[in-house]
Amino acid sequence: GYFVHFPMGKFAHLQYATDERWRSFLVVDVLQNVALTLLLLQALMWVTRTPRIFAVVCAWVAGLIVGLTPIVHGVEFEAYVPLWLASYMNHQTGSLFPLFPWAGFTLLGATFGVTAGPWATRDHLQPLARGLFLTGATLAIAAGMAGEYGLFEYGVHDWWRASPLSFVQRFGSVLLLLSVVATIGHYVTRLTPPLQGLAEDSLLVYAVHIALLYGSLWTVGLGPRLGPQPPGAVLLWVVV
Numbered sequence: 001g002y003f004v005h006f007p008m009g010k011f012a013h014l015q016y017a018t019d020e021r022w023r024s025f026l027v028v029d030v031l032q033n034v035a036l037t038l039l040l041l042q043a044l045m046w047v048t049r050t051p052r053i054f055a056v057v058c059a060w061v062a063g064l065i066v067g068l069t070p071i072v073h074g075v076e077f078e079a080y081v082p083l084w085l086a087s088y089m090n091h092q093t094g095s096l097f098p099l100f101p102w103a104g105f106t107l108l109g110a111t112f113g114v115t116a117g118p119w120a121t122r123d124h125l126q127p128l129a130r131g132l133f134l135t136g137a138t139l140a141i142a143a144g145m146a147g148e149y150g151l152f153e154y155g156v157h158d159w160w161r162a163s164p165l166s167f168v169q170r171f172g173s174v175l176l177l178l179s180v181v182a183t184i185g186h187y188v189t190r191l192t193p194p195l196q197g198l199a200e201d202s203l204l205v206y207a208v209h210i211a212l213l214y215g216s217l218w219t220v221g222l223g224p225r226l227g228p229q230p231p232g233a234v235l236l237w238v239v240v
Helices: 011-016 019-025 030-047 051-072 099-119 125-148 164-187 193-200 202-214 222-226 231-239
Strands: none
Touching (some): 030 099, 051 099, 051 164, 202 222
């Protein structure tokens, strides 16, 4: 994650890096967020004794992070802590995926994996898919309606980056997608070896695709090289 934002193209040129480049280097992107949250999950697995307690603690921590996000996003952490640490807290330093609220998705993912994992068998996938669809639709619609009526507005009012309701709506959308996956999983019981390999190394695949699409200080990505694409070309690239 940090190499994607490395301040200079060569290590020997670091002495010429400007303050702006160093600030860009310390921006927290999705990879740093996922890495730190996974470390937090490892710590929670160590201190909790059973999967059930682990799932409950993850859910509570996720709720706390999401609930505090509007307040945390109003604090200028750079005045109190080093820049690298402040970058993990909110968007004020330019971070795209600070821990508040984005770590909540990984934590809820852990909760979901522990609680729904035993139900992910072929005999239970269709009921699981229905439950996911109904829960996801309810959360997404209810959160959107609550936002329209101005409910749960406190702290910083920023729907896309700081609103707990926006988080709930996105989480509901994730559950809707998972319901589709569960439905397909009822009929597709085995992945081909290439897909299995990609699934096991999804984090590496994500890191590599970021460099391919957007480039890095060492490479030119497809986006800068090709420029804006028409819808038909976009669909073709998706297939590729």
